[in-house]
Amino acid sequence: MKGEVHSHFEESVRPYIDLIDNLRSVGIQKDVPLPHIAVIGDQSSGKSSVLEAISGVALPRGSGIVTRCPLELRLKKVTVGVSWKAVLSYGDKKTEFVDSSLVGNYIEAAQNELAGKGVGICDELITLEVMSPDVCDVTLIDLPGIARVPVKGQPEDIGIQIKSLITKFIQMPETINMVVVPCNTDIATTEALKMAQEVDPEGKRTIAILTKPDLIDKGTERNILDIVHNKVIPLRKGYIMVKCRGQQQINENISLEEAAQMERDFFQNHDHFRCLLSEEKATVKYLASKLTQHLVDHIKKSLPQLNEQIKKQQCDLRNELKECEAGPPQDPKGAKKFLIEILTSFNDQIKSLSLGELIIKRNLFLQLRAKYKEWNDHLNDTKKTFNDLTEEKIAHKEEYRGRELPGFSNYKIFEDVLQKHVATLQKPAIDLLDTIKGIIIEQFTDVVNQCFQKYPVLLDITMDKIYNLQSNQQEKAEQRISEQFEMENMVYTQDPIHLNALNKITTEEMFLDTKDTFSEEQFPVFERKCTYSEMLQAYYEIVVQRMADQLPMMISLFMLKQTAHLLSTDMFSLLDGADVSELLSETSDVSIRRRDLQARLDRLRIAQEKVSHFI
Structure with missing residues (x-):
């Protein structure tokens, strides 16, 4: 018993x-x-x-x-x-x-x-x-x-x-x-x-x-x-x-x-x-x-x-494995079609990024605007140093006097003061270009990692393309910036624009009797009523406004818009005679992860079968 x-x-x-x-x-x-x-x-x-x-x-x-x-x-x-x-x-x-x-x-x-x-x-x-x-x-x-x-x-x-x-x-x-x-x-x-x-x-x-x-x-x-x-x-x-x-x-x-x-x-x-x-x-x-x-x-x-x-x-592992299994087909035709699909997806994301429609980690255009604002703030800060320099130059006007009689203006002084001060802006402009290049490369890299993380060969090739394109575009942008500063040596603006700038900086005390502002018909008058310093300051204000907008637009055009377009075109050149299987070779981490997920799924299946007999 x-x-x-x-x-x-x-x-x-x-x-x-x-x-x-x-x-x-x-x-x-x-x-x-x-x-x-x-x-x-x-x-x-x-x-x-x-x-x-x-x-x-x-x-x-x-x-x-x-x-x-x-x-x-x-x-x-x-x-x-x-x-x-x-x-x-x-x-x-x-x-x-x-x-x-x-x-x-x-x-x-x-x-x-x-x-x-x-x-x-x-x-x-x-x-x-x-x-x-x-x-x-x-x-x-x-x-x-x-x-x-x-x-x-x-x-x-x-x-x-x-x-x-x-x-x-x-x-x-x-x-x-x-x-x-x-x-x-x-x-x-x-x-x-x-x-x-x-x-x-x-x-x-x-x-x-x-x-x-x-x-x-x-x-x-x-x-x-x-x-x-x-x-x-x-x-x-x-x-x-x-x-x-x-x-x-x-x-x-x-x-x-x-x-x-x-x-x-x-x-x-x-x-x-x-x-x-x-x-x-x-x-x-x-x-x-x-x-x-x-x-x-x-x-x-x-x-x-x-x-x-x-x-x-x-259920969770099947979903993870499904993501892992979304890899390239083994047959050449299917692999090439798969490559076209992921290249198209990459190009779409690059285009969306360049248009400000895609945000991966940080908003690209928020970063660019912040740097362009710093550039604008720097330009505004230079106004004071320019004004101080102008007053100093005018105080020693006799040193720069040419053949003109007393009371006449020497236009050479006007050009000299402006050209030398505008030239000091060229290095900060190149520094701005370098900064923007770094931000854009970082953003492009995020897209590359997101699209090609599983495919190291394709990832490396794409990154090389990005660096090469950015270097070429940087050279072009530097050339255009240099040309912009050469143009600024010409000291030119439309008459109404200069008059408008003069009107903004001229104090009201000069016109207590009439409260008038200058017009094109008053050219002889404003030479007598405006100081030499005020005319220089008015023109420099125009230079600052031009630089504040033109440099960011120029840099964005070359470094972002054109680079995105060139990269999208260049990526499809990979389809011409390339070894598709090599381009789509996966990282060992992906293979290991796939095997690990499958092993976990297999033991869970065995466990579920065993447990179900007792319930």
Whole structure:
């Protein structure tokens, strides 16, 4: 009858645990969190002893940090064909062995390889699968013990590193947190329980294991019982007390079977704790049974949500893969058609950018206007220096006097003052051209990256075209700017324009009697009424207005509009005799990403098939 009960229990439990183990084996935990039991405890809490008693294998022991990588213990109860067998795996490595005494050495070697020799930690998972008739069906993940003070060789932030690693596991709703706490410490100050409470404040998914009951002070037994009976810090999954082998018993070669009997004897003979046996709140045997049941219940509860998460991940990955698969066809005709399509799309975007209709990162025309405004502000600032220079020149007019009689104007002075001052604007104009070139190249580069990011050969060729075109256009623009300044040496404007400028700068005090302004019929009058300085200033105002508009229009024409047109034409020349397959060769990153997406999709498909059988 007992065998039938166990067989029924195993049939109802094992499939669910196998399901999660199989899902973890295919790597599905990289995509969605899986239900599991995470074991945490302060250093020297007895965590290793508890796991050793449950698994029946001697795990690494010692002072300081013993568990330096997360250790997944998959325990499988087998009744036929195997007396004891284990498989240790991490990364791409897998080792099978049948000698339980080798477990500790294998785990330590794996930790040294992953976390380095010494006292460092690593979040890479080591899996130990144990098959034996003497273990229960359960999977546990052992996490590093919480360190408070770093020891020799440990980084100063080792405590923070360990807590971060533990939090990564215990914060997920799919995790049952198994907290190991010594009976001879104040449970309220235990760091492990505090961490569990932070991520599970209502205690819904936390179970506490009280160890070392033989080390408590006499008279504190009632306090310990209050804790076990959920009267101090309530936990939905409760408390279980265990007494595992101590170091002395290990030294005396007391087996786990003997230790289990000694544990039962301890509770049966204890004046205060014997009641815990009948309440099923004591011994490793009861603990193993409870953990199995808690895990299976948790798995059953999590399966619908897990199934939905897998479906959502599948949908997202299919969309990502679809984008990745939008690559070039393999046949030459289809590849050329594809190349024409992406070149056309690129040219359309370049045209839209040049017209101000496309904004990728920053608005191109906002940037250009800001730089052109700075140019206009600079021109306006030069008016003052020009006015000051003009007054100085006029003050020394006698030095520039020619054959004219006193009272007559020397037009050569007028030209000389204007030409020299306008010439100082040429370098800032070239600097403006360089700045605009940089902005436009940056914007063109953004379009190139957006259109050809997958195709490095095509991307490089296009960027070379852009740089070459911009260099050629810059030379043309510089030539036109130079010609513009040569034209300014001619000192010319329409008479009405100059008169209008004079009217704007002439003070009203000069015309108090008539309030008149100058007209073309008054040429002889304004020479007598206007100072030489005012006529120079009026003309320079016209120069500033011309430069403020003509230079930006000229630069935009050559560097943006013409470059966009030339680039669009030049891009289609790639179709003439080019190796289309080379132009459309993809980056290795795209290929790797496509393979990664497909691999993730494949394991999600396997997982979805497995989970759907249980829902």
